[in-house]
Amino acid sequence: MEQGVLEIGDGYRAKNDELGGSGLIFLRAGHVTDTHIDFDGVERFVTLDAKRFGPKIARAGDVVVTTKGNSTGRVAFVTGHMPAFVYSPHLSYWRSKSDAVLHQGFLRTWSRSNEFSAQLAAMSRSTDMAPYLSLSDQRRLRITLPPFAVQRCIGELGDALDDRIDLLRQTNTTLESIAQALFKSWFIDFDPVRAKAEGREPEGMGAETAALFPDAFEESAFGEIPRGWTVRGLDSFANYLNGLALQKFPPESEQEYLPVIKIAQLRAGNTAGADRASARLKPEYVVHDGDVLFSWSGSLEVEFWCGGDGALNQHLFKVSSKDVPKWFYYQATRHFLPGFREIAAHKATTMGHIQRMHLTEARIALPPADLIGALGEFIGPLLERRITNSLLARELAALRDTLLPRLISGKLRLPEAEAQLNEATA
Template structure:
């Protein structure tokens, strides 16, 4: 990384660099209290995930005064799989403390912008240097002295804010898209549960009530609201008004319980010999392993890390699966789920359910989520738990009347289409940010005045 401004050690921009503290003997942890930010709370996209906080009581927080956090602190993960990840502490995270695997950088904000420092630490050159340095020890880790020695471009403060402002603008747009997707996904799951788990429309009819609608238009979905308006008469007429006994207990009358293997094809895949380059070059056909699903925030697969050649594809018995196939990881761990948006081949770590069966992939996506404990209960294995296709296919699934499935699809399909479009845009913006970041941080790319004027974070 080069810069016409030169570089300065991070310590020269800091008031203090310290690290968190772990309470003695694990004492002081509570179910609710002061936020305790762990390494795993620092995400790969540079945010802080509140769902992964632990909590300590106020007395313990006061005892750990050295590692009390304040807004504007830059956190740096010092060890393990989270090594090198950084994030900025925001007011909404406070009060907070952190553990001994997290470095705390308190900046001299007359010299350094916290977000610029965060982005500098996440630049490819800095990340590569951190990982190379840490790899020289038996247990990859970084100490406080090494954090202080990290080289930061010596930009003037105003330029730091300009660069950080552009990158934050992209990050905020990515965050908004993915928050919208989480809302859309939650609404779709709630509708599935209402119709096909709780049987709310059927129960309403058995009690002489008008069934309630779950979604009143796409704007309600986007805003996260689920108005309890009356279901239209045409849709309500599709549901029976009574229940009957089945293998799964009471289910709506006329709906069928059958093995999932009778409702949809369930196929696996394989891995061509990785030592034979003829199977992988030239890479023409997408090929997926569950690793591709491990970091997805949305159940949509748009691309794969690896591709097969035509000869390699011939080695996968299930061949090229169509776009719209539901993938479920069948081991290590069981239960990653995504619907593909590209034709692809898969490895042996999946059970795949292509479209065209009695139950569509979107129905099966939400069914798998609701029944994940049942699915895992059919797994076995000595090294790691795995569910085979043979064990999966007999699992009973409820197949509603085709007209009800069509009504469900008519509501869910537009939500999912919007979710896919949002994810495509988020990935495009992520690629743009990752392309701009090293060039902006190095000074190779200058910001035009039009960009500066449109950046909301520039003073």
């Protein structure tokens, strides 16, 4: 910016001996998605001393931009509840240097505008090498600044939407933690059965729930399991459908197609920038909101898909079952995810993966169907609420990305935008 009110900096070049501890997070570009910053599996510094990193440590309000590789141009924002972290070299941060000229909230909103995305796309294509955004490129950005009072209003509206979306994500994290804790206690550690076998009342549940569990164990090839339960491999009660090599199924036209859901889309939770495939695939290879997807190669993840209809690419399983409800096969698969990741990490290939035999070998004690049905009344709604929240967050993000650029361009007035927002969130 010619007015010199925007600070643009890059990340810290960490040495190997500085990492591997339990200190500050070292955030790499792969953890910046199109919707949020993902802190799962991040590296950490040995030190907790933030002073040594100067401006390269994140501050609430920062706009974060990825600057190298196929992910170039992804944008995320730093919120106050995020843990402290240090930017890596393939990330840039943007900060307002003058609260009287450039409102930081407006800057975050502007980074979603067509004016920004068009400039960024042109800059990232300015080299024959892999896409790259240098600091000098970014510092040539031109921002159309409305009067500061207008900036503030636009920024506050954008922040309100982002806060609502962020709250939904935080709620989902809590719901997931509760569901996982219940699943582990009931179906992995058998805490209620152990308590009853020892003549104690199971903790954290009423008498009606406790009555659903047996009060004794029996021997199995798996070891001791609750009486009346059976030992089953994951693929014996759930179907793991592998996706297609979708380059063999091109789209019918520019208007008729399905976005291709690859590992990158699964991690991001949306199909922004996705490849396109035929809209006439067999129904089982079409992914819908609420489906459970499991990436079994590369970055191993198990997630509820809430990014709209898409085509199932190879290296992804769509998981379903006729024997057990969704919450059970989702939680059962997630339970084995750390072990699957360990297997994949030791594969002597460039992209670690698991094989179908590992699904068979991943065995769990399965309760009778009536018991699963009864216990599903406790865990099932938690995960259904997760899906509902994710869909609402998607709707709010779409509303934000529609309203705010029109506000910035002057095509929409603030009262009209506020009315549309109130209608959508009523």
